[in-house]
Amino acid sequence: MNVYLGADVGSVSTNMALVDGLGNVLETLYMRTQGQPVQTVQEALKNMAGSLPVTAKVEGVGTTGSGRMLASVLVGADAVKNEITAHAVAALHLVPEVHTVLEIGGQDSKIIILRDGIVTDFAMNTVCAAGTGAFLDQQAARLNIPIEEFGEHALQSSTPVRIAGRCAVFAESDMIHKQQTGHSIPDIINGLCEALVRNYLNNVARGKDVGAPIVFQGGVAANTGIRRAFERALGTEVVVPRHHGVMGAIGAALLAREETVRTGRTFFRGFSAGDLRYRPRSFECQGCENLCEVVEINIEGDVAARWGDRCGKWNIDFKEKLKNSCLI
Amino acid sequence: MRVTFPRMGALDLTFNTLFKQLGAEVVPPPPATKATLALGVKHAPEFACLPLKLMLGNFIQAVELGADTIVMCGGCGPCRLGHYAQVQQQILEDLGYRARVVVLEASVCDLLPKIRHLAPHKSWREILRAINIAWVKMNASDGIESLMLKIRPRAVKPRAVTEIYEQGLQLLAAAHTVEEIRTAHRETFAAVKALPLRAEKPLLRIGIVGELFVALEPLVNQEIERRLGELQVEVKRTLYVSEWVRSHLLWSRQARKQRRAVKDAAQPYLGHWVGGHGLESIGRTIQLAQAGFDGVIQVLPFTCMPEIVAKSILPQISKDYGMPVMTLVLDEHAGEAGIMTRIEAFVDLLERRRKQEDVRYERIFGS
Structure with a gap:
């Protein structure tokens, strides 16, 4: 096979x-x-x-x-x-008719718009990583809730709480403030999920033609709270594929x-x-004022590949190298 | 008098020649590096755009090398660049640097007396001769640049094209008369044309619109033109300083006609000037779509006001003309990996789109 x-x-x-x-x-x-x-x-x-x-x-x-x-x-x-x-x-392979892919990973979030099976538009977060997996991880740890259960807590919320989601630092202060004024943890987590979705739709998805079917993938898609918040905000079902994390x-x-x-x-x-024994290293080329950072990978003491230089004088393509060694 | 000026792409060749021919001692700012940018960022207001920061870095480095007169461009808004000369002068003063800033406005009536002032011992005849040599050089370097954009995606070794281009700039820098410049230009053209090319196949074509400084300065735009060229994309940059001089200073009939055509093209979406190249970005994008380009990339510095106006209109144009448009906002925090991912993904998008169109065409008309 x-x-x-x-x-x-x-x-x-x-x-x-x-x-x-x-x-x-x-x-x-x-x-x-x-x-x-x-x-x-x-x-x-x-x-x-x-x-x-x-x-x-x-x-x-x-x-x-x-x-x-x-x-x-x-x-x-x-x-x-x-x-x-x-x-x-x-996404196209698993959901062939997909129109919108929402992807939220560890440190970046993207939106991909497809029509008739090809990408027509996309965007990535540029200036801010609030609302990505890393931030949720951190908040889950602060509240002493395992990240896997974080989203479930949001579903138990009964009263909406508004959290400022524009900036990760301010979102955290706002959450602490809401905790201190006595709001329940599920309500706060739900508020956070809604704030992050609001932030995503206003920044990454701004001006994009978000249409159904919508597929939500990336590590954060496991978070049911965020998924529900997307469904509420977009007014349509959001599909999370089985292998969303990979x-x-x-x-x-x-x-x-x-x-x-x-x-x-x-x-x-x-x-x-x-x-195999791999040894990556990098050095700054002093050949000209560009000062390129060259990356080199050694395998079992032999240089396998080099890249990162503008002019190409250090460049070694591992494919070329393998091809040549096959000839010998 | 020891004169310096801001760097922008290969424009230093022109300025160097102009002031040298005028008899001034020139202290060219060192090539912009990350250190230059760091220097500018440190002393500039945070929400000023990148051109202010990088130019400020240029000035500080040049003044430390002994420059005492800074020649800077002016302007009259809404783009903030017109106000930067004064801001930079104030910052330099606060930092304790002593330098005079001469602001050149975009009109011949303002330019000539100021240039005259920079060259007190020269006759008008000599001044005009100096301007002419600088002008010939600017055209030569722009000519080499646009040729390079055409050849790079077609060359067997794209990096060889970059090398010849850099050698060509050095030849141009060493040329002091119109004749020498023409020879350097001819030699570089011949060297580029002699490079082995790939078998001819239809290439993707991407147009670049947006803010002039970011489009021209490779340090800031992460060498977008080279990267696209190496991905076998033919790049058409719509911004050249020589074009600007032709339409704004020389009032050439042809350049003015082109400018009007851009304005007319933009008319259904944007009816008036918004400063900088905002209106041009709109008009040029429409012209590129009409010319059958596969896509357009708009580049702008973070917080650029004219281009933000254009940015919000471009999605509508993209939809109406069925041509993908991507915007890259650049500042000192822009990471190389992020830019590269976006450029690659954009090229993938265009490639797959074209393949699908080919399939559709075959289905309708047969292969």
């Missing part, structure tokens, strides 16, 4: 997904990145290897997310794509399938890449 692996290496989580030739999702994995992308990707690879069906053969790998370049070298990716395209591809990884796997079907080969290093 041919399978395709997708990896979404984000600021907060590293996700992987295994998809078969028909696009069925076989396995998914969600891990915290915890500031150590190399180790996390290796760890995730090992875990995926353990749950791989016996007859499966990996025919292609795709990476996405803010760590996509780094991850592509580690695993030997065929497709390296930005997270907007990856999320759109995954949609980027699924998209990356689907893009890898598209790419390898076209090229007929894969650069996948195999699951044994989880045991």
